[in-house]
Amino acid sequence: MWRVGTVVALHDETATARTITLEVPDWPDHVAGQHVDVRLTASDGYSAVRSYSIASAPNSERRVELTVERLTNGEVSPYLTQQVAVGDRLELRGPIGRWFVWRTQQTEPIQLVAGGSGLVPLMAMIRSRAAAGSTAPFRLLYSVREPGAAFYRGELQALSDLDPSVTLTYAYTRAAPKDWPRPPGRIDATLIAHRTWPSNLVPTCYVCGPTSFVESVSSLLTASGNDPDKIRTERFGPTGERQ
Amino acid sequence: MSSHTDDYLDGNAAAGELSSIFAMDVTAAEGQCAHCGATKRFAEAHLYMQGPGLVARCAVCEHVLLRLVNARQRVFLDMRGMTRLILDTSQLQESSR
Numbered sequence: 001m002w003r004v005g006t007v008v009a010l011h012d013e014t015a016t017a018r019t020i021t022l023e024v025p026d027w028p029d030h031v032a033g034q035h036v037d038v039r040l041t042a043s044d045g046y047s048a049v050r051s052y053s054i055a056s057a058p059n060s061e062r063r064v065e066l067t068v069e070r071l072t073n074g075e076v077s078p079y080l081t082q083q084v085a086v087g088d089r090l091e092l093r094g095p096i097g098r099w100f101v102w103r104t105q106q107t108e109p110i111q112l113v114a115g116g117s118g119l120v121p122l123m124a125m126i127r128s129r130a131a132a133g134s135t136a137p138f139r140l141l142y143s144v145r146e147p148g149a150a151f152y153r154g155e156l157q158a159l160s161d162l163d164p165s166v167t168l169t170y171a172y173t174r175a176a177p178k179d180w181p182r183p184p185g186r187i188d189a190t191l192i193a194h195r196t197w198p199s200n201l202v203p204t205c206y207v208c209g210p211t212s213f214v215e216s217v218s219s220l221l222t223a224s225g226n227d228p229d230k231i232r233t234e235r236f237g238p239t240g241e242r243q
Numbered sequence: 244m245s246s247h248t249d250d251y252l253d254g255n256a257a258a259g260e261l262s263s264i265f266a267m268d269v270t271a272a273e274g275q276c277a278h279c280g281a282t283k284r285f286a287e288a289h290l291y292m293q294g295p296g297l298v299a300r301c302a303v304c305e306h307v308l309l310r311l312v313n314a315r316q317r318v319f320l321d322m323r324g325m326t327r328l329i330l331d332t333s334q335l336q337e338s339s340r
Contacts (some may be wrong), residue, residue, distance in 0.1 A: 001263075037259035051256055096258045098334060099270040099286035211251060233287070235253045 002039065003027070005064060007088045013151045016070045017117065018081040019055060022090060027062040030054055032128035033101035033121045033206070033234075036064065036094030040076055050076040051236075053120040053208075054095065057127035064092070067151060069117040100206065100234045104132035108204055109197045112140040113187070113217050115209020119144075119151050121234065122208055126166065130159055137165040139203075141195055143187050143213065146175040169195040192220045199225030204232070211235040254288040257297050260311060264318060267330045275326040278306035285328070 005022030012018050034054055041047040056065035070081040084090070102110065102125040112122040119142055129138060144150045150170065160166045171191055172184045182191070197203040205226060207217045214235045222228050254270055261269045270286035281303040288299040288308055296312030296319070310321040322328070 035255070035259075049259070051259060093259050093262065096262060096268070097255050097270045097286070098268040098331075099284050100255055233253065234255050235251070236256075237250070237252055 002091045002093050004089050005092050007084055007086050007090065008063070010084065010086060013067055014149055016081070016149075017067055017151060018070075019065055019067045020080060020084060020090075021056075022064045022066070022092070024062055024064055024092060027064060028095070029058050029062075030064070030095035031098070031101040031103060032057060032124040034095040034097045034124075035121065036066065036092045036096060038066070038076065038080070039091040039093070040079060041091070048075050049093075051096075053124070053234075055120045055123050055127075057124060057131040059131070067117065067120045067123075100208070100232050102128065102204075102206065104128060104134050106204065107134075107136050109137045109201050110139070111197050111203040111205040111221075112138065113196070113205065113207045113209075113221075114140065114142045115213035115217070116144060116149070117151065118207075118209030118213070118234070118236065120208075122206055123152055123156075125206065126156070126159060129166075130163070135165060137197075139167050139169070139195070139197055141169045141171060141187065141191070143171040143173060143209070145173050147172065147177050187217055187220065189220055189223065192217075192224050196221070196224070199227075202227070202230065204230050206232050206234075208234040209236070211237050250293065251289040251291050251300070253290055253302075254285040254299060256290050256292065257288075257299060257309075257311070258286075260297060260313075264320065265330075267332070267334055269328070269330070271331060271334075273329040274308060275328075276301040276304060276306060276308060277324050277326045279304035280326075 003024050005024040008023045009021035035051050037049050037051050039049045052066040055067045068077050068080045071077045114122050160168050171187050174184050176184050207214050214233045218231050221231055258270045272285045273282050274285050275282045287302045291298040299309040308324040312319040
């Protein structure tokens, strides 16, 4: 079932990523981690559908925020990040998915691992936790190319400052800030060992990012003693343009 | 045998398309592979979208679980690679989620 949402706000997160806030009158509310399909239809009838994770926590205003990263050869993301204007209407299908979700009644330790724009559904979980007043301990390990590519930095810092049970670790892959303790590089076993929950606390892990990232992080989490059944994953890539 | 290429996504990416067919969410459903017998959440299946339709493969043995093609107002759904699909009906009782 397709719904129509109206763009009510636009906010640039980075040079290539934009958050689109939609108001959807018949929105049935969502659970953190879910996504929507967005359908664009050209005047000749050609249409393209892409999946985007919901960034916002469930709310009573029937608002849905999507953060979309522009892909160089993308068919849909350049439009969503450069041309969409406040007042435009977009077709949506969703909310979709009941597996890669965090529910506010979960109390166990939560390990979030994001690669690039894979942070989006995990941010919905962090926002949902804050909105619900949950005390579930959260750790986020966020792998990002360089400091300027990080999403929601100020908000994440503020949430973490306010509540010590939310801890953040940035892992830069190409360029790190000056004096950063770790040279740029991918997430490795050492980082997993030092910056994620010990496996004996039996955290539920949510891993989202490009396919190669998800495969590598899931293997590292499993190797460090986490039960594969406690690792939930969501992959995106050029084929689905999921961001 | 698991694939080392990264040209696949996962069952989550097929959920929108499948929501037009199934009344219940399929990502949390458990599907049993007809080839190796592994039972996994559909969200964990490897999803290939490069062809004219969707192909979901078993995350354990890479055999085809499901094919879906949309053409000329028809949906062709081939699920012979799945012995069974177990859907959680409790979601139907939840308010609107």
